[in-house]
Amino acid sequence: MLSILRIIFFAVFLLVTQSAYSEDPKQVVKKVYLKKERERYFLCIDFDEKTSFTPRVHTLPNGVKVLLSFNREVAAPNARKISHNIIKGYFFEKFSPSSLMFIVALKENVTFISKVYTKNSIKIGFSINKKHIVVIDAGHGGKDPGTKGVSGSYEKNITLVTAIELRNELLKSNRYKVFLTRDNDEFATIEERMEKINASKANFLISLHTDSNDDKNLRGMSVYTLPNLDKLKNISDTSSIDSKSYYKTLSQSRKFAKCLVGYIPNACRIKNRPCRNSELKILKANMPAVLVELGCISNKIDNELLHSQYFRTKTICAIKYALDNFFGDKKNEADSLH
Numbered sequence: 001m002l003s004i005l006r007i008i009f010f011a012v013f014l015l016v017t018q019s020a021y022s023e024d025p026k027q028v029v030k031k032v033y034l035k036k037e038r039e040r041y042f043l044c045i046d047f048d049e050k051t052s053f054t055p056r057v058h059t060l061p062n063g064v065k066v067l068l069s070f071n072r073e074v075a076a077p078n079a080r081k082i083s084h085n086i087i088k089g090y091f092f093e094k095f096s097p098s099s100l101m102f103i104v105a106l107k108e109n110v111t112f113i114s115k116v117y118t119k120n121s122i123k124i125g126f127s128i129n130k131k132h133i134v135v136i137d138a139g140h141g142g143k144d145p146g147t148k149g150v151s152g153s154y155e156k157n158i159t160l161v162t163a164i165e166l167r168n169e170l171l172k173s174n175r176y177k178v179f180l181t182r183d184n185d186e187f188a189t190i191e192e193r194m195e196k197i198n199a200s201k202a203n204f205l206i207s208l209h210t211d212s213n214d215d216k217n218l219r220g221m222s223v224y225t226l227p228n229l230d231k232l233k234n235i236s237d238t239s240s241i242d243s244k245s246y247y248k249t250l251s252q253s254r255k256f257a258k259c260l261v262g263y264i265p266n267a268c269r270i271k272n273r274p275c276r277n278s279e280l281k282i283l284k285a286n287m288p289a290v291l292v293e294l295g296c297i298s299n300k301i302d303n304e305l306l307h308s309q310y311f312r313t314k315t316i317c318a319i320k321y322a323l324d325n326f327f328g329d330k331k332n333e334a335d336s337l338h
């Protein structure tokens with residue numbers, strides 16, 4: 001008896017679903033477009049008014065996926081091109097007889113700010129994340145080789161390769177605009193470097209160096225920031241300095257230094273008192289700044305590590321994490337839109 005009931009139930013179910021989809025597949029999407037209102041973008045899909053749908057929106061830092069379930073069989077959407085320079089790729093297709101999938105890849109990282117569904121439209125709002133500007137200064141260069149390592153290599157080459165790799169890593173994240181004070185083996189005076197750095201109007205400066213010491217056992221990384229105002233020796237009249245802005249910039253630099261030291265993986269040695277103060281000229285740029293001594297090339301182990309891609313990648317990741325943290329690594333608010 002029970003099995004007969006089951007068969008009847010199944011037959012009725014089939015009839016109902018069949019009749020639901022017995023009409024011809026319908027073109028339900030009327031229009032897909034992107035519109036800009038001030039600094040905000042809105043991705044809009046308009047549907048046929050007689051269609052009801054259930055949307056599911058999944059957002060990514062640089063894209064959005066929309067799944068649409070309809071109460072009827074739908075036709076594959078006509079190819080509609082959204083032409084806008086922020087769109088990297090676009091994909092709209094029939095996912096099942098009664099659902100469509102819509103994917104948009106964007107060229108920039110964005111923050112999703114709203115989603116509005118009406119009876120016949122979807123409007124997803126987002127804004128482009130502002131890029132932070134970072135200057136990376138590869139210490140020394142050209143006729144100034146810096147210190148010489150135990151294996152005969154020069155500081156200027158290690159700082160250059162690390163600077164280039166760090167730049168590439170930061171660019172990959174799409175969150176940063178990066179300037180290098182040099183990207184080849186060229187010499188620049190400190191004044192020329194400072195001019196480039198200050199002209200970049202960057203939000204942060206990282207100067208890369210390697211240490212050397214008479215004590216060949218000494219090894220590890222350290223991070224330098226400027227000292228407190230009363231400890232500045234090379235400025236005769238510190239009263240000309242705006243102490244409020246000096247300390248504001250200094251506290252930002254120190255916040256980064258502390259954070260960076262925290263991110264350095266256990267595999268890499270950190271010096272005792274790794275956050276140090278020094279009145280280095282480069283740190284007097286008009287932005288928060290640190291000078292990172294990546295290790296001691298006078299020490300055999302550090303010298304090997306500094307030449308190893310594995311170690312450099314770890315250090316570079318630590319610097320990137322510290323920058324993300326410094327600029328407030330806002331998790332894409334997209335998650336809350338699900």
Ligand SMILES: [Zn+2]
Binds near residue numbers: 140146147155210
């Ligand atoms: Zn140096």
